[in-house]
Amino acid sequence: MRxxxxxxxxxxxxxxxxDILSSRKYGIDMSRQSFLASELINRLHPKKLVLKVSQxxxxxxxxxxxxxxxxxxxxxxxxxxxxxxxxVNIDGVVTSRPYSMSSAPxxxxxxxxxxxxxxxxxxxxxxxxxxxVGEVLSSTAPAGEFHYNPLFHGDDLVMLAGGSGVTPxxxxxxxxASFGSNKNIHLIYICRTPEEVIFHKELERIxxxxxxxxxxxxxxxxxxNYEGITGHITSELLASLLQNITxxxxxxCGPTGMCDAAKNDLLSLGVRPGKIRxxxxxxxxxxxxxxxxxxxxxxxxxxxxxxxxxxxxxxxxGEPLLNSLDRAGVSVPSSCHSGECSLCRVKLLQGTVFHLxxxxxxxxxxxxxxxxxxxxxxxxxxxxxI
Amino acid sequence: xxxxxxxxxxxxxxxxxxxxxxxxxxATTMAQSGLKVLLLEKHNIPGGCAQSFYRGRFEFEAxxxxxxxxxxxxxxxxxxxxxxxxxxxxxVELVQEDILYDVKxxxxxxxxxxxxxxxxxxxxxxxxxxxxxxIDGFFNFLYDFVYQFHACVYGKDPEASPEKYPIFxxxxxxxxxxxxxxxxxxxxxxxxxxxxxxYVGLPTETLPFDRLAVTLWxxxxxxxTHFVGGSQAMxxxxxxxxxEAGGQVKFNCGVDKIxxxxxxxxxxxxxxxQKFTTQYVVSNASSIDTYLRMIDRDQVPQEIVxxxxxxxxxxxxxxxxxxxxxxxxxxxxxxxxxFLYENSAGLNELYGNPQKAPQACLLTSYDNVSSTFxxxxxxxxxxxxxxxxxxxxxxxxxxxxxxxxxxxxQMIALAEKFYPGIRDRIEEVExxxxxxxxxxxxxxxxxxxGFSPYSKDMRMFSSTVSPIKGLFLAGAWVTGGGYxxxxxSGVGAGRAAVKQFQKRExxx
Ligand SMILES: Cc1cc2nc3c(=O)[nH]c(=O)nc-3n(C[C@H](O)[C@H](O)[C@H](O)COP(=O)(O)OP(=O)(O)OC[C@H]3O[C@@H](n4cnc5c(N)ncnc54)[C@H](O)[C@@H]3O)c2cc1C
Ligand code: FES
Numbered sequence: 097m098r099x100x101x102x103x104x105x106x107x108x109x110x111x112x113x114x115d116i117l118s119s120r121k122y123g124i125d126m127s128r129q130s131f132l133a134s135e136l137i138n139r140l141h142p143k144k145l146v147l148k149v150s151q152x153x154x155x156x157x158x159x160x161x162x163x164x165x166x167x168x169x170x171x172x173x174x175x176x177x178x179x180x181x182x183x184v185n186i187d188g189v190v191t192s193r194p195y196s197m198s199s200a201p202x203x204x205x206x207x208x209x210x211x212x213x214x215x216x217x218x219x220x221x222x223x224x225x226x227x228x229v230g231e232v233l234s235s236t237a238p239a240g241e242f243h244y245n246p247l248f249h250g251d252d253l254v255m256l257a258g259g260s261g262v263t264p265x266x267x268x269x270x271x272x273a274s275f276g277s278n279k280n281i282h283l284i285y286i287c288r289t290p291e292e293v294i295f296h297k298e299l300e301r302i303x304x305x306x307x308x309x310x311x312x313x314x315x316x317x318x319x320x321n322y323e324g325i326t327g328h329i330t331s332e333l334l335a336s337l338l339q340n341i342t343x344x345x346x347x348x349c350g351p352t353g354m355c356d357a358a359k360n361d362l363l364s365l366g367v368r369p370g371k372i373r374x375x376x377x378x379x380x381x382x383x384x385x386x387x388x389x390x391x392x393x394x395x396x397x398x399x400x401x402x403x404x405x406x407x408x409x410x411x412x413x414g415e416p417l418l419n420s421l422d423r424a425g426v427s428v429p430s431s432c433h434s435g436e437c438s439l440c441r442v443k444l445l446q447g448t449v450f451h452l453x454x455x456x457x458x459x460x461x462x463x464x465x466x467x468x469x470x471x472x473x474x475x476x477x478x479x480x481x482i
Numbered sequence: 483x484x485x486x487x488x489x490x491x492x493x494x495x496x497x498x499x500x501x502x503x504x505x506x507x508x509a510t511t512m513a514q515s516g517l518k519v520l521l522l523e524k525h526n527i528p529g530g531c532a533q534s535f536y537r538g539r540f541e542f543e544a545x546x547x548x549x550x551x552x553x554x555x556x557x558x559x560x561x562x563x564x565x566x567x568x569x570x571x572x573x574v575e576l577v578q579e580d581i582l583y584d585v586k587x588x589x590x591x592x593x594x595x596x597x598x599x600x601x602x603x604x605x606x607x608x609x610x611x612x613x614x615x616x617i618d619g620f621f622n623f624l625y626d627f628v629y630q631f632h633a634c635v636y637g638k639d640p641e642a643s644p645e646k647y648p649i650f651x652x653x654x655x656x657x658x659x660x661x662x663x664x665x666x667x668x669x670x671x672x673x674x675x676x677x678x679x680x681y682v683g684l685p686t687e688t689l690p691f692d693r694l695a696v697t698l699w700x701x702x703x704x705x706x707t708h709f710v711g712g713s714q715a716m717x718x719x720x721x722x723x724x725x726e727a728g729g730q731v732k733f734n735c736g737v738d739k740i741x742x743x744x745x746x747x748x749x750x751x752x753x754x755x756q757k758f759t760t761q762y763v764v765s766n767a768s769s770i771d772t773y774l775r776m777i778d779r780d781q782v783p784q785e786i787v788x789x790x791x792x793x794x795x796x797x798x799x800x801x802x803x804x805x806x807x808x809x810x811x812x813x814x815x816x817x818x819x820x821f822l823y824e825n826s827a828g829l830n831e832l833y834g835n836p837q838k839a840p841q842a843c844l845l846t847s848y849d850n851v852s853s854t855f856x857x858x859x860x861x862x863x864x865x866x867x868x869x870x871x872x873x874x875x876x877x878x879x880x881x882x883x884x885x886x887x888x889x890x891x892q893m894i895a896l897a898e899k900f901y902p903g904i905r906d907r908i909e910e911v912e913x914x915x916x917x918x919x920x921x922x923x924x925x926x927x928x929x930x931x932g933f934s935p936y937s938k939d940m941r942m943f944s945s946t947v948s949p950i951k952g953l954f955l956a957g958a959w960v961t962g963g964g965y966x967x968x969x970x971s972g973v974g975a976g977r978a979a980v981k982q983f984q985k986r987e988x989x990x
Contacts, residue, residue: 463715
């Protein structure tokens with residue numbers, strides 16, 4: 097720094113000097129600014145939410161709604177369609193899965209998640225069988241891109257739901273129906289049997305009370321004398337149910353296979369890709385049957401995973417790396433479990449993995465071997481860095 | 483490079499807090515000088531502002547519109563030299579632009595401004611034939627000003643005097659508006675040469691001219707530059723250089739505390755309680771957080787507290803990231819960057835307010851920089867204006883989303899005045915506000931440029947050397963915002979730390 101005699105020669109220095117002195121005298125408390133910022137972020141996007149089960153509502157045989165409240169402070173706001181990533185400790189294994197809120201965002205007292213039993217499901221079945229009122233869980237703050245966007249989604253919305261994929265739609269429907277908004281919503285809901293249709297009574301009621309809401313159930317495995325619409329979602333069915341097909345925004349949520357098929361149907365009907373919003377639910381089918389999976393690597397066998405500076409363990413072939421890491425007690429943050437949010441990013445130092453096609457690694461991440469562990473399946477022994 | 487840990491009493495020779503531009507270059511500088519360095523980043527990815535994120539099939543560039551100070555092999559700027567030294571240059575693919583930006587004032591002006599002093603002056607004279615003299619006068623002044631400013635402030639010519647550097651001594655503290663009024667009175671010309679006030683952080687009445695001058699000069703001399711793969715490619719390359727030099731990085735590891743005893747750094751404590759001992763810390767977190775949150779109050783000299791309290795938290799931004807299902811040419815967009823102004827708007831309308839419709843914004847069409855930014859037949863585009871975090875912090879939580887979308891909607895409407903049809907091509911859109919920046923950068927007010935750069939806060943009046951022994955700061959909060967200053971500040975902090983480290987090691 098030069099000494100003051102240098103500066104005094106600059107034109108306007110006296111005024112600036114005065115400014116320096118008075119701003120120091122009348123400054124504002126910056127430590128408060130820093131505090132305000134972190135307080136606001138904690139309110140809107142806390143890193144971790146501690147939630148208590150306040151109620152467990154039986155929807156039907158294998159479906160329950162779990163009502164979650166926060167003991168201290170408000171629940172962060174969310175957009176209808178978003179999810180939380182719920183962490184559970186099952187016999188010492190800490191693992192997490194995303195669940196969409198089924199309650200409306202306007203309901204600020206609690207988050208509802210609605211859980212359906214899945215064959216061989218680890219977390220869902222635990223939530224159904226073992227969770228009791230009063231139990232405390234932790235989760236991430238709400239996240240996700242599957243929500244209504246007023247910038248380009250318009251007023252004509254079609255929702256294609258399969259099974260538990262109706263949960264994020266339910267949040268949107270409850271929000272829009274309760275606000276008496278100007279949105280036309282048509283829910284097309286496909287289930288295997290009529291008994292599996294979640295929220296049926298409420299959806300029927302909303303249809304009666306809200307003339308802009310239409311509700312169509314499609315049953316894929318009907319009993320003989322079932323009278324409603326049966327079969328799968330096809331382009332013919334969509335064409336028969338909908339008018340002005342290309343002007344609407346579509347939300348698809350359900351098992352990956354159903355989502356992909358529905359999307360293709362819509363594309364074949366001339367709908368622009370941007371008008372189709374998709375959220376895949378549920379583990380994808382056996383990954384070893386996917387195109388590109390190396391034939392020599394078989395389910396039932398294991399691979400060795402070495403985590404630099406931490407531990408080495410065996411992981412079953414066909415399981416996402418993230419789940420194996422959870423099982424081994426290696427904690428990696430995660431949120432979407434579908435390759436989009438990048439939170440579960442780790443660096444692959446050695447070995448090979450199979451990537452799910454829709455996993456979105458950044459261009460330069462690929463170059464240096466960063467992978468999304470939720471969508472990567474080791475196809476041999478690997479070494480990673482976290 | 484072989485690193486030897488030379489201080490067996492501590493876990494690390496140095497710890498860097500934050501992997502933004504400043505933290506990355508600080509960490510790499512120290513590791514490449516042989517220190518054992520630990521870099522701790524709160525998020526799961528390096529870069530701070532300098533990163534990208536996916537929505538649908540688009541990898542969106544989060545912040546970088548144009549990188550200044552790179553230059554060519556024959557005429558390298560300080561950033562190219564820095565990249566070359568560190569090994570970044572071998573790891574990234576640079577793309578250079580011959581155009582600074584387009585300026586469009588609705589119903590009044592539509593002009594493309596090339597980079598290069600002569601080219602720009604020629605283009606301006608063509609559109610403003612009556613103003614030839616003042617255009618030449620302005621550019622002469624600009625170049626003299628920058629030369630003299632460098633000599634007096636950075637070069638520290640020992641013989642600097644009002645006789646030798648009259649422009650510096652007369653104008654160094656002038657506001658941008660004062661310079662415009664004297665040298666370039668035509669308003670439209672002011673908008674043409676002044677739009678980069680968007681990159682420096684204050685409106686023309688309060689912005690010291692040196693900020694705009696040095697920025698404009700750097701882009702004119704060295705051309706705007708970008709990376710294939712966006713700024714994330716740079717951040718990932720820096721991490722790779724750092725790790726290659728023996729550095730260790732931990733993501734998802736925010737720092738809560740810098741342990742200071744008797745005025746000396748002793749270590750850091752992470753959010754998860756983990757402790758790391760070290761005698762040297764470079765913090766890329768905001769200086770407010772560094773001094774007023776992370777260090778025990780009784781260890782922070784009152785002088786520092788007063789100085790921080792005397793400043794103003796700098797501006798943040800509202801950014802609308804658009805993924806469109808067409809080529810930019812289909813919408814008639816050919817320039818990489820366009821500053822768009824409503825008919826009655828001037829430069830200072832680049833500073834917006836959530837309660838008012840935007841009057842001006844910057845549109846960046848990345849696929850006009852390099853077609854690698856988006857999948858074929860699609861393009862990404864960003865609309866941005868500057869806003870103070872304060873205005874957003876006071877919005878009630880239940881209204882925030884509405885305000886955010888309403889404002890973004892108006893920004894799209896503004897852009898559509900110049901390029902109709904944008905909205906119909908939207909495939910993905912994401913909106914970030916000062917609140918979003920607060921969350922991802924952990925800066926007070928979501929500031930993207932550090933403190934507001936008033937004359938009273940010019941670096942020549944305040945020492946950047948910390949009174950706490952072993953503590954160094956890097957990034958926008960010490961040097962002012964932008965990639966170039968932040969990257970350079972990290973090198974400065976890293977070198978200063980290495981120097982002290984080596985001195986202490988030879989003494990002991
Ligand atoms: C939308 C946008 C557009 C921009 N456009 C341009 C442009 O075109 N050209 C240009 O030159 N500049 C531009 N900038 C500005 C430029 O990006 C920034 O000024 C610059 O990158 C700041 O760098 P920094 O070193 O201060 O670090 P930052 O980017 O602020 O990063 C700081 C890092 O520290 C981490 N951190 C903070 N606290 C902690 C803690 N306690 N523990 C651990 N880690 C911590 C943060 O997570 C972050 O990664 C833009 C910025 C934005 C947001
Ligand atoms: S958890 Fe989101 S990408 Fe893996």
